[in-house]
Amino acid sequence: MTADLFEAVPDVRPPREAMADGAVLLRGFVKPHESELIASLREIVTQAPFRRMFTPGGHQMSVAMTNCGNAGWVTDHSGYRYDGVDPVSGQPWLAMPPVFRALAEMAASDGGFEGFSPDACLINRYAPGARMSLHQDRNEIDFGAPIVSVSLGLPATFLFGGPKRADKPQRYRLEHGDVVVWGGPSRLFFHGVAPLADGDHAVMGRQRINLTFRKAR
Template sequence: MPNERGPTLTADLFDAVRDVRPSREAMAEGAVLLRSFARPFENEVIAALREVIAQAPFRRMVTPGGHQMSVAMTNCGSAGWVTDPSGYRYDGVDPNSGQPWPAMPAVFRQLAEQAAAAGGFAGFAPDACLINRYAPGARMSLHQDKDEQDFAAPIVSVSLGLPAVFLFGGAKRADKPARYRLEHGDVVVWGGPSRLFFHGVAPLADGEHALMGRQRINLTFRKAQ
Protein backbone atom coordinates (compact mmCIF):
# COMPACT_ATOMS: atom_id res chain seq x y z
CA MET A 1 0.00 0.00 0.00
CA PRO A 2 1.35 3.48 -0.84
CA ASN A 3 2.45 5.65 2.05
CA GLU A 4 -0.47 8.07 2.50
CA ARG A 5 1.82 10.56 4.20
CA GLY A 6 3.81 10.98 1.02
CA PRO A 7 7.44 10.17 0.23
CA THR A 8 9.95 9.62 2.97
CA LEU A 9 12.90 11.97 3.33
CA THR A 10 15.37 9.92 1.34
CA ALA A 11 18.77 11.23 0.31
CA ASP A 12 17.32 12.11 -3.11
CA LEU A 13 14.58 14.20 -1.54
CA PHE A 14 17.11 15.96 0.71
CA ASP A 15 19.06 16.79 -2.46
CA ALA A 16 15.94 18.21 -4.10
CA VAL A 17 15.23 20.41 -1.07
CA ARG A 18 18.84 21.57 -0.98
CA ASP A 19 18.78 22.44 -4.68
CA VAL A 20 16.02 25.05 -4.29
CA ARG A 21 17.79 26.97 -1.54
CA PRO A 22 18.99 30.37 -2.78
CA SER A 23 22.65 30.64 -3.66
CA ARG A 24 24.79 33.38 -5.18
CA GLU A 25 27.12 33.06 -8.16
CA ALA A 26 29.30 35.94 -9.39
CA MET A 27 29.23 36.42 -13.17
CA ALA A 28 31.25 39.63 -13.63
CA GLU A 29 31.88 42.84 -11.73
CA GLY A 30 28.40 44.13 -10.96
CA ALA A 31 26.66 40.95 -12.19
CA VAL A 32 25.37 38.07 -10.07
CA LEU A 33 23.22 34.98 -10.54
CA LEU A 34 20.86 34.34 -7.61
CA ARG A 35 19.86 30.70 -7.85
CA SER A 36 16.24 29.93 -6.79
CA PHE A 37 15.78 33.46 -5.41
CA ALA A 38 12.26 33.80 -6.85
CA ARG A 39 10.98 30.43 -5.65
CA PRO A 40 9.42 31.79 -2.42
CA PHE A 41 7.44 34.26 -4.57
CA GLU A 42 6.38 31.87 -7.33
CA ASN A 43 2.70 31.31 -6.48
CA GLU A 44 1.94 35.01 -6.08
CA VAL A 45 4.03 35.94 -9.09
CA ILE A 46 2.33 33.42 -11.38
CA ALA A 47 -1.14 34.53 -10.24
CA ALA A 48 -0.25 38.18 -10.83
CA LEU A 49 1.29 37.30 -14.20
CA ARG A 50 -1.97 35.76 -15.37
CA GLU A 51 -3.84 38.95 -14.47
CA VAL A 52 -1.37 41.10 -16.41
CA ILE A 53 -1.59 38.87 -19.49
CA ALA A 54 -5.40 38.97 -19.38
CA GLN A 55 -5.22 42.77 -19.69
CA ALA A 56 -2.32 42.97 -22.15
CA PRO A 57 -1.93 39.69 -24.08
CA PHE A 58 1.37 38.50 -25.51
CA ARG A 59 2.26 39.58 -29.03
CA ARG A 60 5.24 39.09 -31.36
CA MET A 61 6.55 42.55 -32.15
CA VAL A 62 8.33 43.60 -35.33
CA THR A 63 11.80 45.17 -35.26
CA PRO A 64 12.68 48.35 -37.18
CA GLY A 65 14.30 46.08 -39.79
CA GLY A 66 10.99 44.30 -40.39
CA HIS A 67 11.88 41.07 -38.54
CA GLN A 68 9.21 39.52 -36.35
CA MET A 69 10.67 38.53 -33.00
CA SER A 70 10.57 34.82 -32.13
CA VAL A 71 9.81 35.82 -28.53
CA ALA A 72 6.29 36.98 -27.69
CA MET A 73 6.09 39.79 -25.17
CA THR A 74 4.00 42.20 -23.16
CA ASN A 75 4.68 44.73 -20.39
CA CYS A 76 3.46 46.10 -17.10
CA GLY A 77 4.36 49.23 -15.19
CA SER A 78 4.22 52.91 -16.05
CA ALA A 79 6.30 52.31 -19.19
CA GLY A 80 6.44 49.43 -21.63
CA TRP A 81 9.13 48.55 -24.17
CA VAL A 82 7.92 48.38 -27.76
CA THR A 83 9.45 47.94 -31.17
CA ASP A 84 7.97 48.62 -34.60
CA PRO A 85 9.22 49.95 -37.96
CA SER A 86 9.73 53.39 -36.37
CA GLY A 87 12.23 52.14 -33.79
CA TYR A 88 12.76 50.90 -30.23
CA ARG A 89 11.30 52.90 -27.35
CA TYR A 90 9.40 52.98 -24.09
CA ASP A 91 5.77 54.02 -24.21
CA GLY A 92 3.16 54.38 -21.48
CA VAL A 93 0.44 53.08 -23.81
CA ASP A 94 -0.08 49.58 -25.17
CA PRO A 95 -0.19 50.07 -28.96
CA ASN A 96 -2.55 47.09 -29.34
CA SER A 97 -5.24 48.43 -27.02
CA GLY A 98 -4.55 52.15 -26.85
CA GLN A 99 -4.74 51.84 -23.04
CA PRO A 100 -2.02 52.24 -20.41
CA TRP A 101 -0.05 49.11 -19.66
CA PRO A 102 -1.28 47.17 -16.60
CA ALA A 103 0.09 48.45 -13.31
CA MET A 104 3.09 46.55 -11.97
CA PRO A 105 1.84 44.05 -9.36
CA ALA A 106 3.11 44.66 -5.86
CA VAL A 107 4.69 41.20 -5.69
CA PHE A 108 6.63 41.91 -8.89
CA ARG A 109 8.03 45.09 -7.39
CA GLN A 110 8.85 43.38 -4.09
CA LEU A 111 10.72 40.57 -5.85
CA ALA A 112 12.67 42.99 -8.05
CA GLU A 113 13.65 45.26 -5.17
CA GLN A 114 14.79 42.38 -2.96
CA ALA A 115 16.74 40.71 -5.76
CA ALA A 116 18.46 43.98 -6.68
CA ALA A 117 19.45 44.52 -3.04
CA ALA A 118 20.79 40.96 -2.84
CA GLY A 119 22.83 41.72 -5.95
CA GLY A 120 24.34 44.83 -4.39
CA PHE A 121 21.95 47.48 -5.72
CA ALA A 122 19.83 48.71 -2.84
CA GLY A 123 17.08 51.23 -3.54
CA PHE A 124 16.11 49.87 -6.96
CA ALA A 125 12.71 51.26 -8.00
CA PRO A 126 11.66 49.69 -11.32
CA ASP A 127 9.02 51.42 -13.41
CA ALA A 128 8.94 48.88 -16.25
CA CYS A 129 8.66 45.10 -16.42
CA LEU A 130 9.17 43.45 -19.79
CA ILE A 131 7.50 40.03 -19.93
CA ASN A 132 8.92 37.68 -22.55
CA ARG A 133 7.45 34.30 -23.47
CA TYR A 134 9.79 31.78 -25.07
CA ALA A 135 8.24 28.80 -26.84
CA PRO A 136 10.56 25.93 -27.84
CA GLY A 137 12.99 27.22 -30.46
CA ALA A 138 12.58 30.90 -29.54
CA ARG A 139 15.76 32.86 -28.86
CA MET A 140 17.06 36.34 -28.11
CA SER A 141 20.11 37.55 -30.00
CA LEU A 142 22.94 39.34 -28.22
CA HIS A 143 21.97 42.91 -27.40
CA GLN A 144 22.44 45.73 -24.90
CA ASP A 145 19.67 47.19 -22.75
CA LYS A 146 20.26 50.82 -23.69
CA ASP A 147 16.85 52.36 -24.32
CA GLU A 148 16.52 53.41 -20.67
CA GLN A 149 17.25 56.93 -19.43
CA ASP A 150 18.85 55.78 -16.18
CA PHE A 151 21.91 53.53 -16.60
CA ALA A 152 22.71 53.88 -12.88
CA ALA A 153 19.91 51.42 -12.09
CA PRO A 154 20.51 47.68 -12.57
CA ILE A 155 18.62 45.14 -14.66
CA VAL A 156 16.80 42.39 -12.77
CA SER A 157 15.84 39.31 -14.82
CA VAL A 158 13.61 36.56 -13.39
CA SER A 159 13.30 33.12 -15.04
CA LEU A 160 10.11 31.03 -14.82
CA GLY A 161 9.29 27.74 -16.50
CA LEU A 162 11.56 25.76 -18.79
CA PRO A 163 15.33 26.05 -18.33
CA ALA A 164 17.23 28.28 -20.73
CA VAL A 165 20.83 29.00 -21.62
CA PHE A 166 21.58 32.65 -20.82
CA LEU A 167 24.44 34.22 -22.77
CA PHE A 168 26.31 36.93 -20.88
CA GLY A 169 29.06 38.68 -22.81
CA GLY A 170 31.02 41.87 -22.39
CA ALA A 171 31.04 45.50 -23.39
CA LYS A 172 31.61 44.61 -27.07
CA ARG A 173 29.39 42.48 -29.25
CA ALA A 174 32.45 40.47 -30.31
CA ASP A 175 33.22 39.47 -26.71
CA LYS A 176 32.59 35.73 -26.31
CA PRO A 177 29.64 35.25 -23.95
CA ALA A 178 29.67 32.90 -20.98
CA ARG A 179 26.81 30.40 -20.87
CA TYR A 180 24.61 29.98 -17.79
CA ARG A 181 21.79 27.47 -17.46
CA LEU A 182 18.87 29.28 -15.84
CA GLU A 183 16.24 27.25 -14.03
CA HIS A 184 12.78 28.15 -12.78
CA GLY A 185 13.15 30.75 -10.01
CA ASP A 186 16.67 31.90 -10.89
CA VAL A 187 17.31 35.65 -10.97
CA VAL A 188 20.13 37.51 -12.72
CA VAL A 189 21.06 41.02 -11.59
CA TRP A 190 23.56 43.19 -13.45
CA GLY A 191 24.51 46.83 -13.23
CA GLY A 192 27.42 49.17 -12.58
CA PRO A 193 30.39 48.09 -14.74
CA SER A 194 28.25 45.34 -16.33
CA ARG A 195 25.16 47.43 -17.00
CA LEU A 196 25.66 47.66 -20.78
CA PHE A 197 27.13 44.19 -21.32
CA PHE A 198 25.76 42.25 -24.28
CA HIS A 199 23.48 39.36 -23.39
CA GLY A 200 20.97 37.01 -24.99
CA VAL A 201 19.23 33.63 -24.79
CA ALA A 202 20.08 30.52 -26.84
CA PRO A 203 17.22 28.74 -28.66
CA LEU A 204 14.94 27.22 -26.03
CA ALA A 205 14.95 23.44 -25.83
CA ASP A 206 11.59 21.69 -25.78
CA GLY A 207 10.24 20.31 -22.54
CA GLU A 208 7.39 20.45 -20.04
CA HIS A 209 7.51 22.41 -16.81
CA ALA A 210 5.20 21.33 -13.99
CA LEU A 211 3.87 24.85 -13.36
CA MET A 212 4.43 26.70 -16.64
CA GLY A 213 4.03 24.04 -19.32
CA ARG A 214 6.00 24.15 -22.59
CA GLN A 215 7.34 27.68 -22.20
CA ARG A 216 9.76 29.93 -20.43
CA ILE A 217 8.63 33.28 -19.05
CA ASN A 218 11.20 35.97 -18.36
CA LEU A 219 10.40 39.05 -16.26
CA THR A 220 12.89 41.84 -16.85
CA PHE A 221 12.69 44.79 -14.46
CA ARG A 222 14.17 48.15 -15.44
CA LYS A 223 14.22 51.81 -14.46
CA ALA A 224 13.24 53.19 -17.83
CA GLN A 225 12.43 56.83 -17.09
Protein backbone atom coordinates in the same frame (compact mmCIF):
# COMPACT_ATOMS: atom_id res chain seq x y z
CA MET B 1 6.35 47.31 1.33
CA THR B 2 8.92 44.58 0.81
CA ALA B 3 8.93 43.58 4.46
CA ASP B 4 5.11 43.51 4.59
CA LEU B 5 4.84 41.23 1.58
CA PHE B 6 7.51 38.77 2.57
CA GLU B 7 7.74 39.02 6.36
CA ALA B 8 6.62 35.40 6.76
CA VAL B 9 9.40 34.12 4.50
CA PRO B 10 12.55 33.00 6.35
CA ASP B 11 15.57 35.19 5.71
CA VAL B 12 17.61 32.55 3.90
CA ARG B 13 19.95 33.87 1.25
CA PRO B 14 19.89 31.73 -1.90
CA PRO B 15 22.99 30.31 -3.53
CA ARG B 16 24.87 33.03 -5.38
CA GLU B 17 27.04 32.82 -8.44
CA ALA B 18 29.21 35.78 -9.44
CA MET B 19 29.10 36.35 -13.20
CA ALA B 20 31.09 39.58 -13.59
CA ASP B 21 31.82 42.75 -11.68
CA GLY B 22 28.31 43.98 -10.86
CA ALA B 23 26.53 40.83 -12.08
CA VAL B 24 25.23 37.96 -9.95
CA LEU B 25 23.03 34.91 -10.43
CA LEU B 26 20.67 34.19 -7.52
CA ARG B 27 19.65 30.55 -7.71
CA GLY B 28 16.07 29.78 -6.70
CA PHE B 29 15.42 33.31 -5.44
CA VAL B 30 11.78 33.30 -6.60
CA LYS B 31 10.79 29.93 -5.15
CA PRO B 32 9.30 31.15 -1.82
CA HIS B 33 7.09 33.66 -3.69
CA GLU B 34 6.29 31.90 -6.95
CA SER B 35 2.58 31.20 -6.32
CA GLU B 36 1.73 34.88 -5.81
CA LEU B 37 4.05 35.92 -8.62
CA ILE B 38 2.52 33.50 -11.14
CA ALA B 39 -1.03 34.43 -10.14
CA SER B 40 -0.26 38.10 -10.81
CA LEU B 41 1.44 37.21 -14.08
CA ARG B 42 -1.64 35.36 -15.31
CA GLU B 43 -3.85 38.34 -14.54
CA ILE B 44 -1.58 40.61 -16.57
CA VAL B 45 -1.40 38.43 -19.69
CA THR B 46 -5.16 37.92 -19.64
CA GLN B 47 -5.66 41.68 -19.99
CA ALA B 48 -2.56 42.48 -22.05
CA PRO B 49 -1.88 39.33 -24.12
CA PHE B 50 1.49 38.33 -25.50
CA ARG B 51 2.28 39.50 -29.01
CA ARG B 52 5.24 39.02 -31.36
CA MET B 53 6.47 42.49 -32.26
CA PHE B 54 8.36 43.56 -35.37
CA THR B 55 11.82 45.12 -35.37
CA PRO B 56 12.47 48.40 -37.19
CA GLY B 57 13.91 46.28 -40.02
CA GLY B 58 10.61 44.44 -40.43
CA HIS B 59 11.61 41.13 -38.81
CA GLN B 60 9.13 39.49 -36.45
CA MET B 61 10.67 38.55 -33.12
CA SER B 62 10.59 34.87 -32.14
CA VAL B 63 9.87 35.92 -28.54
CA ALA B 64 6.33 37.09 -27.69
CA MET B 65 6.09 40.06 -25.34
CA THR B 66 3.89 42.17 -23.13
CA ASN B 67 4.57 44.67 -20.32
CA CYS B 68 3.36 46.12 -17.07
CA GLY B 69 4.31 49.25 -15.16
CA ASN B 70 4.41 52.93 -16.02
CA ALA B 71 6.31 52.24 -19.24
CA GLY B 72 6.40 49.35 -21.66
CA TRP B 73 9.11 48.42 -24.16
CA VAL B 74 7.87 48.29 -27.74
CA THR B 75 9.38 47.92 -31.19
CA ASP B 76 7.97 48.65 -34.63
CA HIS B 77 9.00 50.30 -37.89
CA SER B 78 9.74 53.57 -36.06
CA GLY B 79 12.27 52.05 -33.67
CA TYR B 80 12.84 50.68 -30.16
CA ARG B 81 11.41 52.71 -27.30
CA TYR B 82 9.43 52.85 -24.07
CA ASP B 83 5.81 53.95 -24.24
CA GLY B 84 3.20 54.40 -21.55
CA VAL B 85 0.47 53.04 -23.84
CA ASP B 86 -0.06 49.50 -25.11
CA PRO B 87 -0.10 49.87 -28.93
CA VAL B 88 -2.55 46.94 -29.25
CA SER B 89 -5.24 48.17 -26.85
CA GLY B 90 -4.51 51.88 -26.93
CA GLN B 91 -4.72 51.85 -23.12
CA PRO B 92 -2.01 52.42 -20.50
CA TRP B 93 -0.09 49.33 -19.49
CA LEU B 94 -1.39 47.60 -16.37
CA ALA B 95 0.13 48.67 -13.09
CA MET B 96 3.05 46.64 -11.81
CA PRO B 97 1.76 44.22 -9.14
CA PRO B 98 3.18 44.81 -5.64
CA VAL B 99 4.70 41.31 -5.58
CA PHE B 100 6.57 42.07 -8.82
CA ARG B 101 8.00 45.31 -7.47
CA ALA B 102 8.90 43.87 -4.08
CA LEU B 103 10.68 40.87 -5.60
CA ALA B 104 12.66 43.08 -7.99
CA GLU B 105 13.70 45.40 -5.18
CA MET B 106 14.76 42.49 -2.96
CA ALA B 107 16.77 40.83 -5.74
CA ALA B 108 18.48 44.11 -6.65
CA SER B 109 19.39 44.68 -3.02
CA ASP B 110 20.75 41.15 -2.73
CA GLY B 111 22.80 41.82 -5.85
CA GLY B 112 24.33 44.94 -4.33
CA PHE B 113 22.02 47.62 -5.71
CA GLU B 114 20.08 49.27 -2.90
CA GLY B 115 17.23 51.65 -3.72
CA PHE B 116 16.25 50.11 -7.05
CA SER B 117 12.73 51.25 -7.99
CA PRO B 118 11.63 49.73 -11.33
CA ASP B 119 8.99 51.48 -13.41
CA ALA B 120 8.89 48.91 -16.23
CA CYS B 121 8.59 45.14 -16.40
CA LEU B 122 9.10 43.48 -19.78
CA ILE B 123 7.42 40.08 -19.90
CA ASN B 124 8.85 37.75 -22.54
CA ARG B 125 7.41 34.39 -23.55
CA TYR B 126 9.81 31.88 -25.11
CA ALA B 127 8.22 28.93 -26.92
CA PRO B 128 10.52 26.04 -27.90
CA GLY B 129 12.98 27.31 -30.53
CA ALA B 130 12.60 30.99 -29.58
CA ARG B 131 15.78 32.92 -28.89
CA MET B 132 17.11 36.39 -28.13
CA SER B 133 20.20 37.55 -30.00
CA LEU B 134 23.03 39.29 -28.18
CA HIS B 135 22.10 42.88 -27.40
CA GLN B 136 22.57 45.70 -24.92
CA ASP B 137 19.75 47.31 -22.94
CA ARG B 138 20.24 50.92 -24.01
CA ASN B 139 16.75 52.42 -24.25
CA GLU B 140 16.68 53.44 -20.58
CA ILE B 141 17.53 57.01 -19.60
CA ASP B 142 19.58 56.18 -16.49
CA PHE B 143 22.18 53.43 -16.77
CA GLY B 144 22.86 53.75 -13.04
CA ALA B 145 19.98 51.41 -12.24
CA PRO B 146 20.49 47.65 -12.61
CA ILE B 147 18.57 45.10 -14.65
CA VAL B 148 16.72 42.37 -12.73
CA SER B 149 15.78 39.31 -14.80
CA VAL B 150 13.49 36.56 -13.45
CA SER B 151 13.20 33.10 -15.06
CA LEU B 152 10.05 30.97 -14.89
CA GLY B 153 9.23 27.72 -16.63
CA LEU B 154 11.53 25.75 -18.91
CA PRO B 155 15.29 26.01 -18.38
CA ALA B 156 17.20 28.29 -20.72
CA THR B 157 20.80 28.99 -21.65
CA PHE B 158 21.58 32.61 -20.81
CA LEU B 159 24.45 34.18 -22.73
CA PHE B 160 26.33 36.89 -20.84
CA GLY B 161 29.13 38.59 -22.72
CA GLY B 162 31.09 41.79 -22.28
CA PRO B 163 30.99 45.43 -23.35
CA LYS B 164 31.67 44.54 -26.99
CA ARG B 165 29.48 42.41 -29.22
CA ALA B 166 32.56 40.39 -30.22
CA ASP B 167 33.27 39.41 -26.59
CA LYS B 168 32.69 35.69 -26.15
CA PRO B 169 29.69 35.18 -23.88
CA GLN B 170 29.65 32.87 -20.90
CA ARG B 171 26.80 30.36 -20.81
CA TYR B 172 24.57 29.95 -17.75
CA ARG B 173 21.74 27.46 -17.37
CA LEU B 174 18.78 29.29 -15.83
CA GLU B 175 16.17 27.22 -14.05
CA HIS B 176 12.66 28.04 -12.86
CA GLY B 177 12.96 30.60 -10.05
CA ASP B 178 16.46 31.87 -10.84
CA VAL B 179 17.16 35.61 -10.95
CA VAL B 180 20.02 37.44 -12.66
CA VAL B 181 20.96 40.96 -11.54
CA TRP B 182 23.48 43.09 -13.39
CA GLY B 183 24.46 46.74 -13.22
CA GLY B 184 27.34 49.06 -12.50
CA PRO B 185 30.42 47.97 -14.51
CA SER B 186 28.42 45.28 -16.35
CA ARG B 187 25.24 47.28 -16.96
CA LEU B 188 25.84 47.53 -20.73
CA PHE B 189 27.23 44.05 -21.25
CA PHE B 190 25.85 42.17 -24.24
CA HIS B 191 23.51 39.32 -23.35
CA GLY B 192 20.99 36.99 -24.96
CA VAL B 193 19.24 33.63 -24.80
CA ALA B 194 20.10 30.55 -26.87
CA PRO B 195 17.23 28.78 -28.70
CA LEU B 196 14.93 27.27 -26.11
CA ALA B 197 14.93 23.49 -25.94
CA ASP B 198 11.54 21.76 -25.95
CA GLY B 199 10.14 20.39 -22.74
CA ASP B 200 7.15 20.51 -20.41
CA HIS B 201 7.50 22.36 -17.13
CA ALA B 202 5.26 21.12 -14.30
CA VAL B 203 3.93 24.63 -13.54
CA MET B 204 4.41 26.69 -16.71
CA GLY B 205 4.03 24.08 -19.45
CA ARG B 206 5.96 24.23 -22.75
CA GLN B 207 7.34 27.73 -22.31
CA ARG B 208 9.77 29.97 -20.50
CA ILE B 209 8.60 33.29 -19.10
CA ASN B 210 11.15 36.01 -18.40
CA LEU B 211 10.32 39.08 -16.29
CA THR B 212 12.82 41.87 -16.85
CA PHE B 213 12.62 44.79 -14.43
CA ARG B 214 14.12 48.13 -15.40
CA LYS B 215 14.20 51.79 -14.50
CA ALA B 216 13.15 53.14 -17.87
CA ARG B 217 12.50 56.80 -17.18
